[in-house]
Amino acid sequence: MNTETNINEEKHSLSFVEQLVEEDLAAGKNGGRIQTRFPPEPNGYLHIGHAKAICMDFGVAENYGGVCNLRFDDTNPSKENTEYVENILNDIKWLGFKWGHIYYASDYFDKLWDFAIWMIKNGNAYVDEQTSEQIAQQKGTPTEPGTPSPYRDRPVEENLRLFNQMNTPEAVEGSMVLRAKLDMANPNMHFRDPIMYRIIQTPHHRTGTKWHCYPMYDFAHGQSDYFEGVTHSICTLEFVPHRPLYNKFIDFLKEMDGTAKDGLDDNRPRQIEFNRLNLTYTVMSKRKLHTLVDEHLVNGWDDPRMPTLCGMRRRGYSPESIRNFIRSIGYTKFDALNDVALLEAAVRDDLNKRATRVSAVLDPVKLVITNYPDGKSEEMTAINNPEDETAGTHTITFTKNLWIERADFMEDAPKKFFRMTPGKEVRLKNAYIVKCTGCTKDANGNITEIQAEYDPESRSGMPGANRRVKGTLHWVSADNCMKAEVREYDRLFNVENPSADDRDFRELLNPDSLKIHENCYVENYLSSVKPGQYLQFQRIGYFMMDPDSTAEHLVFNKTVGLKDSWNKKK
Numbered sequence: 001m002n003t004e005t006n007i008n009e010e011k012h013s014l015s016f017v018e019q020l021v022e023e024d025l026a027a028g029k030n031g032g033r034i035q036t037r038f039p040p041e042p043n044g045y046l047h048i049g050h051a052k053a054i055c056m057d058f059g060v061a062e063n064y065g066g067v068c069n070l071r072f073d074d075t076n077p078s079k080e081n082t083e084y085v086e087n088i089l090n091d092i093k094w095l096g097f098k099w100g101h102i103y104y105a106s107d108y109f110d111k112l113w114d115f116a117i118w119m120i121k122n123g124n125a126y127v128d129e130q131t132s133e134q135i136a137q138q139k140g141t142p143t144e145p146g147t148p149s150p151y152r153d154r155p156v157e158e159n160l161r162l163f164n165q166m167n168t169p170e171a172v173e174g175s176m177v178l179r180a181k182l183d184m185a186n187p188n189m190h191f192r193d194p195i196m197y198r199i200i201q202t203p204h205h206r207t208g209t210k211w212h213c214y215p216m217y218d219f220a221h222g223q224s225d226y227f228e229g230v231t232h233s234i235c236t237l238e239f240v241p242h243r244p245l246y247n248k249f250i251d252f253l254k255e256m257d258g259t260a261k262d263g264l265d266d267n268r269p270r271q272i273e274f275n276r277l278n279l280t281y282t283v284m285s286k287r288k289l290h291t292l293v294d295e296h297l298v299n300g301w302d303d304p305r306m307p308t309l310c311g312m313r314r315r316g317y318s319p320e321s322i323r324n325f326i327r328s329i330g331y332t333k334f335d336a337l338n339d340v341a342l343l344e345a346a347v348r349d350d351l352n353k354r355a356t357r358v359s360a361v362l363d364p365v366k367l368v369i370t371n372y373p374d375g376k377s378e379e380m381t382a383i384n385n386p387e388d389e390t391a392g393t394h395t396i397t398f399t400k401n402l403w404i405e406r407a408d409f410m411e412d413a414p415k416k417f418f419r420m421t422p423g424k425e426v427r428l429k430n431a432y433i434v435k436c437t438g439c440t441k442d443a444n445g446n447i448t449e450i451q452a453e454y455d456p457e458s459r460s461g462m463p464g465a466n467r468r469v470k471g472t473l474h475w476v477s478a479d480n481c482m483k484a485e486v487r488e489y490d491r492l493f494n495v496e497n498p499s500a501d502d503r504d505f506r507e508l509l510n511p512d513s514l515k516i517h518e519n520c521y522v523e524n525y526l527s528s529v530k531p532g533q534y535l536q537f538q539r540i541g542y543f544m545m546d547p548d549s550t551a552e553h554l555v556f557n558k559t560v561g562l563k564d565s566w567n568k569k570k
Contacts (some may be wrong), residue, residue, distance in 0.1 A: 034066025067100035316544030316559030
């Protein structure tokens with residue numbers, strides 16, 4: 001294949017965002033410089049939707065030799081705190097990205113205040129004393145122009161006095177706002193005298209009680225981009241109607257500092273919008289996620305059922321699997337609902353390459369090898385990962401008394417049941433071929449014990465081990481194992497698109513989204529693993545040790561099954 005074909009294929013694989021970035025580079029904009037930013041508000045934990053933005057913001061910078069900075073949009077102290085800041089930093093690092101610098105919108109509060117004063121002095125802003133309801137009503141509708149505020153033509157001196165009064169401890173929240181004087185008839189509702197500042201009497205996590213009046217997102221965001229030298233402001237589609245206002249405020253800012261220019265020398269950030277990430281059986285709304293946490297409908301932000309990055313990390317998702325999933329769904333200008341099964345498939349594919357294979361029995365029943373010597377034990381070699389030759393091996397102890405899965409035995413089995421049943425042989429993985437000879441039941445007919453005999457010549461690796469049997473079962477020595485708790489997770493919601501359902505989203509929660517298996521047994525090797533190590537419980541699925549684990553009480557979270565069982569259930 002020639003070089004030209006390779007280049008064309010590479011171009012074809014670029015997202016539309018990257019194509020626009022390349023166009024700007026080819027045109028010589030911003031002196032060939034690329035600078036992006038990821039601007040989260042520290043009012044909650046990051047979820048997988050944020051991961052899509054992170055991959056784009058940091059990815060563009062990485063791919064084109066630029067820099068991506070992290071900027072916390074901390075303009076609403078009533079909802080923000082340092083806990084969220086610290087967890088956002090951890091999540092970005094876990095995903096595998098590095099920022100150039102860390103900034104805060106609060107770094108620019110003085111500059112933004114001075115800019116607002118300039119806007120007032122130039123007749124482009126005024127203090128409005130209407131209620132929020134009155135302001136909303138007089139803004140009109142998309143097809144009808146708004147009605148000017150009765151305070152719109154206040155004298156400059158009065159606006160300056162009132163604006164300064166807004167930034168005092170005595171100012172009452174909701175009593176006044178500062179609005180830009182733009183166009184109350186503009187078909188874009190965001191241009192109808194948008195609010196620039198509002199009063200908030202909550203101490204700020206960085207500036208304390210210095211400020212009592214805080215800028216709105218639309219006023220602070222574009223200016224912060226401009227102050228930092230951002231070349232490409234990449235965001236999601238809901239900001240498309242905000243883009244004209246974004247540019248308008250930058251026009252005012254450039255007019256104030258005397259740098260207003262056109263064309264290549266304009267040096268303003270270019271806003272580009274892409275579609276959000278939406279998943280089936282999931283909500284991404286921060287308000288709803290807060291509700292789930294605050295009302296204890298889940299066990300915190302890092303509950304493994306949550307779409308938060310810390311929840312996915314605790315559940316056992318790898319950062320590579322999340323990045324691979326985001327790469328596979330791509331970036332478009334059309335919102336879509338992505339099947340969560342696609343994410344789980346990406347997780348499954350990645351963990352297959354990195355997870356250590358171990359033995360665990362979730363629903364145990366005793367298996368006794370009746371012709372195996374009492375007191376004898378053997379160390380069987382178990383391959384850690386057949387997909388990775390460098391992963392090595394570990395040993396698992398074989399004894400007379402074993403645990404197997406209850407579902408792996410059937411007393412009266414159909415013809416195609418290839419697991420354990422009286423009179424038939426199965427292989428115990430990494431060990432021997434055994435033939436079931438019977439079972440013991442309690443007074444209620446429940447099976448309490450299964451008996452079998454082993455073939456001493458059939459140990460894995462021995463010459464006689466090549467004898468073929470159709471079934472292979474995993475097992476754990478009843479005499480050399482550890483008890484464990486296993487938490488199995490299902491969809492958090494019962495409906496495919498809870499965000500589009502008119503019912504209260506609390507009513508849509510799946511009551512069976514968490515099942516706890518308290519009487520599980522795992523091989524002793526698992527006493528040495530730690531949270532963060534990827535595991536495959538053979539024949540069951542992928543798991544990770546939970547931080548709740550102690551030396552005396554092991555806890556494991558099920559990450560995902562070996563196959564997609566959800567669609568089968570449906």
